[in-house]
Amino acid sequence: MALIEVMELRKEFIVYKKGNGLGSFIKGMVSPEKKIVKAVDGISLNIEKGEIVGFLGPNGAGKSTTIKMMCGILVPDGGSVNVDGLRPYKERKRSSGRIGAVFGQRTQLWWNLPVSDSFKLLKTIYQIPDGVYEKNMSLYSEVLEIDKYMDTPVRQLSLGQRMRVEIAASLLHDPAILYLDEPTIGLDTIAKERIREFIIKINAESGVTIILTTHDMQDVKEVCQRLVVINSGKIIVDDSLGSVINKYDQEAVLEVRFNGAVDNINLPDGADIKKRDGSTWVIVFDKTKMAALDILSKLALLGQIEDFSLRGASIEDIIKRIYGE
DSSP states (O other), rough: OOOOEEEEEEEEEEEEESSSHHHHHHHHHHOOEEEEEEEEEEEEEEEEEETEEEEOOOOTSSHHHHHHHHHHHHHSSSEEETTTBBBBTTTTHHHHHTEEEEEETOOOSSSSBBBBHHHHHHHHHTOHHHHHHHHHHHHHHHHHHGGGGGTSSGSSSSSHHHHHHHHHHHHOOOSSEEEESSTTTOOOOHHHHHHHHHHHHHHHHHHHHHHHOOOHHHHHHHHHHHHEEETEEEEEEEEEEEHHHHHHHEEEEEEEEEESSSOOOOTTEEEEEEETTTTTEEEEEEEETTTTHHHHHHTTSSEEEEEEEEHHHHHHHHHHHHHOO
């Protein structure tokens, strides 16, 4: 039995249309025109214990709605969610003790209290034993470096500091599952890297299952083992990160700089000149059909090659290609 089982999950919202002009406004007040939006449209997936899953999709794809149903915040209109043997929207109290969640810019801490007081309140709410609390506080203080501002009111923390505290707070009670909704949004490079390192460490050492939504492709590349991509409320890709890269990383980019200007040349089918600026050429080709060496051997006939570089598609390019398809 998987740790998280989602079967034919559905959620709809009613959206009221607003027209332009006074007449449309009055009509909308008297007899509003409504539209049903399928935010989540029959999603099914299983997540095993210890996985780090990237839950990706464009804005409005249904990511956050799905996670909120997994957490028990929203009640599904159809289908079912089973999280660690519980239905979170029917057994919220028991379920909350087995999950942790960080939702972007929304805090679970007490705004005007020092961080330490917020943590003590959470300790009481979750009835965390002293030994577990002290062990976790020691670990999070070391790895996330939150001991520096434990006496600082939450409202005075920077975004990066608060996000570290939020993640530590969500893990105080040793949950089996951690939901992270855009945990690195708006953070600087150093703060992002620190949080990524912590996610990997806590997964390896404690076996916490992590479901991560993000628009930061570096999060995906460094942290995720598996990708679930959704669009318009439906899953369009569910596979390991390596398999997704192998499937969609067919395009390669070859940049060549000659010693002086050169004439044009007929390239093999599947290779195109993307850019040509004086002595520098940028060529895009399908690496499943030809090798870079074949193209370089043709280009060497045109003139002396001073330098060249070869790169594959970035993870961002790959995700864009999935969205496009």
